[in-house]
Amino acid sequence: MDLFSRSWTALRAAVADLPDEDYAKPSGCAGWLVRDLVCHLVIDAQDVLITLVTPARTEPTVDAVSYWKVGDRPPTGEDPLDALIVRLAAAYEDPRLLAFHLDDVGSAAGRAAALADPGARVSTQDEVLTAGDYLTAYVLEWTLHHLDLIAHLPDVPGPPAQALAHSRGALERIAGAAFPASFTDTDVLLVGTGRRAPTRAEEEALGGLAARLPLVLG
Secondary structure, three states: OHHHHHHHHHHHHHHHOOOHHHHHOEOOOOOOEHHHHHHHHHHHHHHHHHHHOOEOOOOOOOOOOOOOOEEOOOOOOOOHHHHHHHHHHHHHOOHHHHHHHHHHHHHHHHHHHHHOOOOOEEEEOOEEEEHHHHHHHHHHHHHHHHHHHHOOOOOOOOOOHHHHHHHHHHHHHHHOOOOOOOOOHHHHHHHHOOOOOOOHHHHHHHHHHHHHOOOEEO
């Protein structure tokens, strides 16, 4: 729960400090500008709020790791929902309005997470899990998108070190295998999810795991 708050606060702070011109720069998400990514974060925050007030009475069907579904098609930005995000982001016109909306809804999501009972069961995407597991799963979401945010903005602070280490562990559990110790946590997250291609040396170090990458999370 604490790591959810720390990673989410760090991501929102990074967005809040962006100058207007950075919103028109590319992000680490295929086909998305920074403004599109920020718009997606608004929707993510809405999802957190909705999920935390959607109680479930049945037993959990997933946990913080199995919550993530692994696909085999990296996003291109052409998916209808991805394309909708682009149109929504453009409709804001003024980047400050988009930043304000993220701060408004994002702050509420952060407060809701702090008040949530970790053991309470909630429902989302036709699955049931504890609120604690749901929020833990989102540490990976925030960390990956923080890396997406700074992909072409080298002067913007990155995710907290603890969030990177946690997310590496989560991705390794999803993969069912450890990444080479020579990989930094950031390398694991970028290469493991297909955000960048491995170098020849990295591919050799990955061995058989290389053939299973990227892990396209959804």
